[in-house]
Amino acid sequence: MTEPIFEPIKGTYVRLSLDGRSHRLYFEEAGQGIPLVCLHTAGADGRQFRHLLNDEAITRHFRVLAFDMPWHGKSLPPAGWQDEEYRLTTRGYVDLILAFCAALGLERPVALGCSIGGKIVLELARAHPERFRALIGLESAAYQPPWYDDTGWLHRPDVHGGELCGALMSGLIAPQSPDETRWETLWGYMQGGPGVFKGDLHFYRVDGDFRDRIGQIDTGRCPLYLLTGEYDFSCTPEDTRLTAEKIPGARFTVMTEIGHFPMAENPAHFRRYILPVLDEIRAAAR
């Protein structure tokens, strides 16, 4: 029998009050040093960051934390959810991130978010730069034109939401990404609660149109890195470029052979892009 392998990740729950309601939030962490808060994509959960959490080159210098948003993964929806339609808003998302950082006493963390997580770091950069050491947006843009009209397909009784979310997201993964991590990423999408992905997309597509406000971002107060995969047709490199051009000092990188889920779909390849960014942030902290 081979020896069992225990990963260095620890998971636990924290109770947070958000918008006057009690929430039970699950998060995982590994490593020590500069706090690095990871924000997962719409309709998914913190498992997308398991490779970062297991990467000793990162956890040697960073305390990596990844929470499951309310309604996602092992975090519960708040009591009373059964009579509501879930909708993520800019304000609610910012409050969640700040409440999580405050609850854990994180001092000027780095926030790294992907897709909706990448979009919200733009708002953190605009409204709360003093609270963060650096901000990293993956597949992030102030605005991205939609690629289908009706998100209602994602939540209706005659179409299996999980099967559809997986099938839609499959196209956002680069053809070069390995089968194992491709299908693990899609498995996460297949597991989302009913209507949750659709509710996240309210922020991604409607409430989170930041074209009118990204000009207020001052990267002198908090460095901003934007990295987008060439196979992402939801938030394209062109969408990110248009955003970066309006933010003096923003650092923009196109990642080749990567789609919408860099850290999850091809973690080994993504390291080539993220390790230099994290090195730079660490060097600036010394």
Place this chain on the structure above:
Amino acid sequence: MSAAAAETHASILSLPQLVNDDAGLVRRGRYLTATFLVEAGDLEFLVRVVEGRVVAVERGPFLMRSWTFALRASAETWQRFWEAVPAPGYHDLFAMKKLGVARIEGDLAPLMAHLRYVKDVVAAPRRARRR
């Protein structure tokens, strides 16, 4: 007929064998019975699916025929879609739609309910090229 058109037509006509030889694909499509149209430039094909098996591919032109949904692109676009490692924008049906080189029309409910199956059916020639 251009070389791209001839190759595209051959690929579409190969769908019954490519799909029916793939037991997992047939299993995932077992609740779909429908006819969908694949347009490749100025030629149309009707693909008849019965419980996950492609039982017929009929080549047009057609005068007046029923179909459930249609996937339309040029012959050259389908060739790019079926490359072993397609370029960004040509790697997925919805990517091509967003790029403006493909159209998806008709009754979308059966398509969305069986999206993984339909995507895998139309991408079958790519998987064959990778082998």
